[in-house]
Amino acid sequence: MPIRFGVDTTSGRIDFSLALVSPQRLRPHEAVIPREVRKLTKSLTDLKIQHDPIIVDEDTLTVLDGMHRLAATKALGIRNVLCMTIDYLNPAIRVDTWNRQFRGSPKVVAELVSRLSDRKLPTLKVVTAKQTETIVGEDMDALDSCKSFTKFIKEVEKQLGPETITASRIPVQGSFILVPPLVSKEDIINLAQIGTVLPPKSTRHVFPVRVLTASVPLNLMNSRLDPAELNSALAAYFRKHDVVVGSGGLEYGGRKYEEEKLFFFA
Numbered sequence: 190m191p192i193r194f195g196v197d198t199t200s201g202r203i204d205f206s207l208a209l210v211s212p213q214r215l216r217p218h219e220a221v222i223p224r225e226v227r228k229l230t231k232s233l234t235d236l237k238i239q240h241d242p243i244i245v246d247e248d249t250l251t252v253l254d255g256m257h258r259l260a261a262t263k264a265l266g267i268r269n270v271l272c273m274t275i276d277y278l279n280p281a282i283r284v285d286t287w288n289r290q291f292r293g294s295p296k297v298v299a300e301l302v303s304r305l306s307d308r309k310l311p312t313l314k315v316v317t318a319k320q321t322e323t324i325v326g327e328d329m330d331a332l333d334s335c336k337s338f339t340k341f342i343k344e345v346e347k348q349l350g351p352e353t354i355t356a357s358r359i360p361v362q363g364s365f366i367l368v369p370p371l372v373s374k375e376d377i378i379n380l381a382q383i384g385t386v387l388p389p390k391s392t393r394h395v396f397p398v399r400v401l402t403a404s405v406p407l408n409l410m411n412s413r414l415d416p417a418e419l420n421s422a423l424a425a426y427f428r429k430h431d432v433v434v435g436s437g438g439l440e441y442g443g444r445k446y447e448e449e450k451l452f453f454f455a
Contacts, residue, residue: 191274192424196434198397198449201281207242207403207427209269209410209419212262215245217252218381221260222389229261237407239271242400246277251381253277253394268412269419271405277374281397284374287390288316288358288366289342293349295365298324301344311337314368316358331376332385338369339388354390356447396448398434403427403453430455 191208233239239262243255252259253275262270275282291297295315302310302324310326311334329337345367346352353364360366372392380387409426412419435450 191420192427194451196398196449196451198281201279201397203275203279203281203397205273205275205400206247207400207423208272208274209405209416209423210245210250210272210274211268212259212270215243215250215252215259215270215272216381216384217256217259217386218377219256219391220386220389221257225257226260226264229257230264233261233265233267233407238404239407239410240402240404242271242273242403244394244396244399245272245274246378247274248277249378249382251277251378253282253377254396256389262410267407267410269410271403271410271423273400273403275396277378279397282374283395284372284377285356285393285395286369286371287354287356287393288368289345289352290355290357290360290364290366291345291349291352292364295322297345297348298365298367301341301348305341305344308340309333309337310341311335311370313338313341316360316366316368318360318362331370331372332380332387334370335372335387335391339391342367356393356445398451399446399448400451400453401435401446403430403451427453 191206193206195202195204243258244253246253259270295317298313298315311329312326313324315322342352358366358368369391377392409422414422430453433452433454435452
């Protein structure tokens with residue numbers, strides 16, 4: 190049986206499991222960035238450890254967080270991956286956006302919208318230090334909206350240089366932020382179930398608690414034990430760990446997480 194946990198957090202209670210699951214069963218909802226997959230593939234090969242679980246909806250096996258980790262394990266032919274399985278319909282789990290920050294004048298956005306008037310564009314939110322401006326676009330489904338936004342970002346990059354991806358909606362001085370379309374949980378699940386993926390960084394999930402430093406060795410992931418024996422072995426492995434709760438807002442691995450955290454220490 191998977192290892193069950195229940196945690197009371199400031200944003201609500203969440204129950205989840207840790208389990209080893211075949212990567213072929215998991216259903217990603219976003220495409221990946223090849224260079225990031227290469228980095229993780231090298232890390233898995235060198236360290237022989239999976240750092241942090243892939244977060245998955247327990248009912249549909251839709252991957253909510255960890256698309257690149259999944260792609261890396263598939264590339265290496267690893268038999269099982271560590272997953273944190275949750276009830277995605279829990280209202281304490283939110284879908285948010287990865288925002289695109291550019292240095293320069295936000296006038297570029299309006300100029301491009303005018304120049305690309307023959308192209309269907311989604312509704313755009315332009316955030317400056319003084320205001321948020323909404324440029325109303327076409328009514329599109331989630332997939333077309335995200336694809337169109339991604340293409341538009343490439344046009345902005347031609348004018349202003351590379352974007353910075355951020356969770357913040359407060360631009361740094363001399364910058365502005367473009368907020369992508371918000372995708373619903375229903376759309377995420379439906380797209381994943383038919384094998385259709387959104388562009389990379391189309392969604393950002395915020396969980397009541399995030400499991401970090403729960404690392405599993407490659408030899409356990411590649412074990413040929415049947416699922417029940419495999420997860421019994423996983424439970425025995427994690428019983429040797431201490432679990433420590435960390436508050437929200439802490440930075441870990443170069444990234445600041447809003448969520449409270451569970452750290453696993455051997």
